[in-house]
Amino acid sequence: MTDKKIFGVTALFNEPNAIISAARKVADAGFTKWDVNSPYPIHGIDKAMKMKPSKLGIVTLIFGLSGAVLALILMYWTMSVDYPMIIGGKPYFSLPAFIPVTFEVTVIMATLSTVVAMFAFFFGLPRNSHALHDTDYMKKVSRDHYGIVIEAIDPKFDEMATLQLLKDLKPITTEIIYHPEKENYPIFEPRFIALLVGVAVVVSIGTYLMLNKLVYIVPFDWMEKQAKVIPQSGSEFFADGRGMRLPVKGTVAKGFIPYPFEGETNPKEVLSNPYFPTKENLELGQRKYLTYCSPCHGNYGDGDSRLAGQFPNPPTLHSDRGRNFSDGMIYHIITVGQNVMPSYASQVTRDERWAIVNYIRALQRAKNATDADLKLVKAE
Ligand code: HEC
Numbered sequence: 001m002t003d004k005k006i007f008g009v010t011a012l013f014n015e016p017n018a019i020i021s022a023a024r025k026v027a028d029a030g031f032t033k034w035d036v037n038s039p040y041p042i043h044g045i046d047k048a049m050k051m052k053p054s055k056l057g058i059v060t061l062i063f064g065l066s067g068a069v070l071a072l073i074l075m076y077w078t079m080s081v082d083y084p085m086i087i088g089g090k091p092y093f094s095l096p097a098f099i100p101v102t103f104e105v106t107v108i109m110a111t112l113s114t115v116v117a118m119f120a121f122f123f124g125l126p127r128n129s130h131a132l133h134d135t136d137y138m139k140k141v142s143r144d145h146y147g148i149v150i151e152a153i154d155p156k157f158d159e160m161a162t163l164q165l166l167k168d169l170k171p172i173t174t175e176i177i178y179h180p181e182k183e184n185y186p187i188f189e190p191r192f193i194a195l196l197v198g199v200a201v202v203v204s205i206g207t208y209l210m211l212n213k214l215v216y217i218v219p220f221d222w223m224e225k226q227a228k229v230i231p232q233s234g235s236e237f238f239a240d241g242r243g244m245r246l247p248v249k250g251t252v253a254k255g256f257i258p259y260p261f262e263g264e265t266n267p268k269e270v271l272s273n274p275y276f277p278t279k280e281n282l283e284l285g286q287r288k289y290l291t292y293c294s295p296c297h298g299n300y301g302d303g304d305s306r307l308a309g310q311f312p313n314p315p316t317l318h319s320d321r322g323r324n325f326s327d328g329m330i331y332h333i334i335t336v337g338q339n340v341m342p343s344y345a346s347q348v349t350r351d352e353r354w355a356i357v358n359y360i361r362a363l364q365r366a367k368n369a370t371d372a373d374l375k376l377v378k379a380e
Contacts, residue, residue, distance in 0.1 A: 007131035019146035067109025270328025285359030
């Protein structure tokens with residue numbers, strides 16, 4: 001007996017009120033490493049034991065708040081700084097829209113940190129056995145008794161004095177509990193590990209069979225086969241075996257109006273200009289001309305390219321040929337290009353092209369002003 005290590009002393013009571021007043025006295029005596037065991041939670045026992053609130057809540061609070069802050073910083077950075085997007089006219093940093101994500105991240109960080117902290121610091125893992133396991137004391141407090149245990153690691157513990165203190169509380173019995181000579185449930189024992197592996201294998205195989213084989217025993221395919229065309233895959237429905245179809249001949253994409261003289265070098269017919277050279281229209285034309293045409297044609301259409309010989313210089317737009325072009329012809333040249341000059345259809349929209357045409361007309365008229373034009377200026 002004597003070479004065994006003492007775990008602590010216990011006292012059993014058969015009445016909840018008795019355990020509450022006993023707990024109060026033990027707490028008053030200044031013990032810290034002790035506990036009360038009962039078959040069900042006893043109302044007011046934590047107060048009688050002078051227990052402080054668990055520190056776990058602090059972990060939850062800190063990580064919950066960090067979750068909220070991190071989520072907000074991430075959303076602020078991505079939505080307002082790195083890749084700002086206007087969604088439904090809302091400001092970049094729109095708090096109401098960010099609340100759901102903030103809430104989720106807060107909850108996730110708080111719960112995960114709580115669970116991790118419990119496993120890492122509060123459960124005392126990997127210890128898997130306890131001196132009270134398999135004792136009469138534990139069996140009784142699990143059924144219809146109420147017990148107090150004072151552990152030997154308590155600084156105030158003294159085998160005889162502490163036992164006497166418990167006896168003075170008038171319990172039914174007291175007992176000295178010793179540490180077991182060997183661990184009750186060693187978790188690294190091969191048999192135990194084999195059990196875990198066995199359970200894992202059985203559960204995996206069972207899940208696999210259930211989800212992939214057993215569910216198909218019933219005459220129902222869980223909607224895996226559906227009468228629909230999957231993009232990029234074949235279909236027996238059509239003679240050529242393809243699932244995806246070419247658009248019907250003559251189909252035009254929404255919002256796109258095809259140019260009728262595409263690919264023609266010298267069209268017999270051209271479009272007519274739908275725009276008056278209003279101030280706005282000329283300003284738009286000037287802006288687009290200076291951006292897209294002036295690098296080669298020069299700011300005033302003289303053919304004085306800024307490209308310093310990197311591209312053949314175009315002819316002046318003020319030649320007779322240039323001035324005799326119809327509006328539709330200039331539009332045609334911008335749209336399909338001419339010889340070395342490429343098409344500018346992808347850079348300038350249809351409306352911008354007509355605005356450029358009007359602007360070129362203004363340039364041409366300015367460079368070849370007649371007396372009538374000059375009078376017009378004077379009159380203004
Ligand atoms: C990369 C240089 C370059 C750019 C930019 C450019 N052009 Fe040209 N452009 C040329 C060249 C070179 C020619 C002469 C092509 C040829 O040999 O027929 C030309 C020819 C023309 C002609 C016919 C002139 C003629 O007398 O045959 C017109 C009109 C014209 N461009 C308008 C424009 C307009 C409008 C823009 C802006 C949307 C533009 N170009 C942008 C290089 C350019």
